[in-house]
Amino acid sequence: xxxxxxxxxxxxxxxxxxxxxxxxxxxxxxxxxxxxxxxxxxxxxxxxxxxxxxxxxxxxxxxxxxxxxxxxxxxxxxxxxxxxxxxxxxxxxxxxxxxxxxxxxxxxxxxxxxxxxxxxxxxxxxxxxxxxxxxxxxxxxxxxxxxxxxxxxxxxxxxxxxxxxxxxxxxxxxxxxxxxxxxxxxxxxxxxxxxxxxxxxxxxxxxxxxxxxxxxxxxxxxxxxxxxxxxxxxxxxxxxxxxxxxxxxxxx
Amino acid sequence: xxxxxxxxxxxxxxxxxxxxxxxxxxxxxxxxxxxxxxxxxxxxxxxxxxxxxxxxxxxxxxxxxxxxxxxxxxxxxxxxxxxxxxxxxxxxxxxxxxxxxxxxxxxxxxxxxxxxxxxxxxxxxxxxxxxxxxxxxxxxxxxxxxxxxxxxxxxxxxxxxxxxxxxxxxxxxxxxxxxxxxxxxxxxxxxxxxxxxxxxxxxxxxxxxxxxxxxxxxxxxxxxxxxxxxxxxxxxxxx
Numbered sequence: 001x002x003x004x005x006x007x008x009x010x011x012x013x014x015x016x017x018x019x020x021x022x023x024x025x026x027x028x029x030x031x032x033x034x035x036x037x038x039x040x041x042x043x044x045x046x047x048x049x050x051x052x053x054x055x056x057x058x059x060x061x062x063x064x065x066x067x068x069x070x071x072x073x074x075x076x077x078x079x080x081x082x083x084x085x086x087x088x089x090x091x092x093x094x095x096x097x098x099x100x101x102x103x104x105x106x107x108x109x110x111x112x113x114x115x116x117x118x119x120x121x122x123x124x125x126x127x128x129x130x131x132x133x134x135x136x137x138x139x140x141x142x143x144x145x146x147x148x149x150x151x152x153x154x155x156x157x158x159x160x161x162x163x164x165x166x167x168x169x170x171x172x173x174x175x176x177x178x179x180x181x182x183x184x185x186x187x188x189x190x191x192x193x194x195x196x197x198x199x200x201x202x203x204x205x206x207x208x209x210x211x212x213x214x215x216x217x218x219x220x221x222x223x224x225x226x227x228x229x230x231x232x233x234x235x236x237x238x239x240x241x242x243x244x245x246x247x248x249x250x251x252x
Numbered sequence: 253x254x255x256x257x258x259x260x261x262x263x264x265x266x267x268x269x270x271x272x273x274x275x276x277x278x279x280x281x282x283x284x285x286x287x288x289x290x291x292x293x294x295x296x297x298x299x300x301x302x303x304x305x306x307x308x309x310x311x312x313x314x315x316x317x318x319x320x321x322x323x324x325x326x327x328x329x330x331x332x333x334x335x336x337x338x339x340x341x342x343x344x345x346x347x348x349x350x351x352x353x354x355x356x357x358x359x360x361x362x363x364x365x366x367x368x369x370x371x372x373x374x375x376x377x378x379x380x381x382x383x384x385x386x387x388x389x390x391x392x393x394x395x396x397x398x399x400x401x402x403x404x405x406x407x408x409x410x411x412x413x414x415x416x417x418x419x420x421x422x423x424x425x426x427x428x429x430x431x432x433x434x435x436x437x438x439x440x441x442x443x444x445x446x447x448x449x450x451x452x453x454x455x456x457x458x459x460x461x462x463x464x465x466x467x468x469x470x471x472x473x474x475x476x477x478x479x480x481x482x483x484x485x486x487x488x489x490x491x
Binding site for chain 2: 166
């Protein structure tokens, strides 16, 4: 793909069907969205693994992205199934396609302070691969401990804690290894400016949440807040290339 | 041309947000929005009569703004008079906030107001982001000739909006329609004239809804309808 000046690496995407009226959920649809929105590579987690069956979902994603040069995966893990999660991490992180780990606290219905989640964090930290975690601001104290104890582990706070973005901004400002993405069907002002000011552009990642959300919904606000070309380059692909070395090859 | 079906201005007590009238006007100008339906948040959180007066004053001063009336049925006093006089006072729609004010849609005070609203011909804007809201809204409106606009519809509420459109003339504003093909799906399922661009300014970045509308894979005719034509027609029908 010929890269424009504003090409993107998308660190928060999904593979699979959602229980909503969305037709753009096939791999072909993902490719069209990537083309339309100048996305050079995606890191995907399985919707099935998140909302239903971790093992089956991760396996289906693995099959889907095998041989797809610009698609990478997150291993979805679940604190309720520590042993199985350990096996999933061993199974999928050995190769080149799965480059990170995803935990969804909402669908797991478990906060980050729970003992089971703490045990899972230890497994994730031991692998050192970036963690994309869907959590809320109330989870930050437990995540702060993880960020401090595993200072080499990149932690991406999915959605920047939604409306509680000021907590996320402070988290990213205080911890070198904490990053933020901004996809959400809520786009509260002045979230982007606030994070930019407090944490800096080098902590902001482009994540669209496709196939659940449209890249347009996160792009629109980014384009309206007056980012410099340098900031855009960092947010749209530079930071992702740093956090995910495998994606750095896509930057070439 | 861009017309925005969903803006507001005023003080926000439950989170830090700059929703001043000046900020709203600046955002509208920056994004080339020529007309915007709006209401004062005073009417939502404090007193609807004071809020409606603020709305009318703001719209009188800034013709880019089109006034939307509100009432709080829990207050009782003034509700009926406000609804009955809304059209002649210049309001283009009535918008209600049961989600903020803590009352259910299946609510006798609301039922009594709907007869008055039907006489005005004004559209009714109701929040429909949660399951069951659109269904209840249609049930309480019944056979009254009230155009219904569903606000806050996101991916969890799209199926219900589609079903509602099969029952009645229902419209949807777009500030939460964030799925990759939401505008396309709803256009196809509900009709080409049912989507109304809404930005939720100044709470939200107008760019989100605008970019989705601009990038939607629909005909230019449909896009023009979403961006302004459908709202113009809806408001025009009520005048």
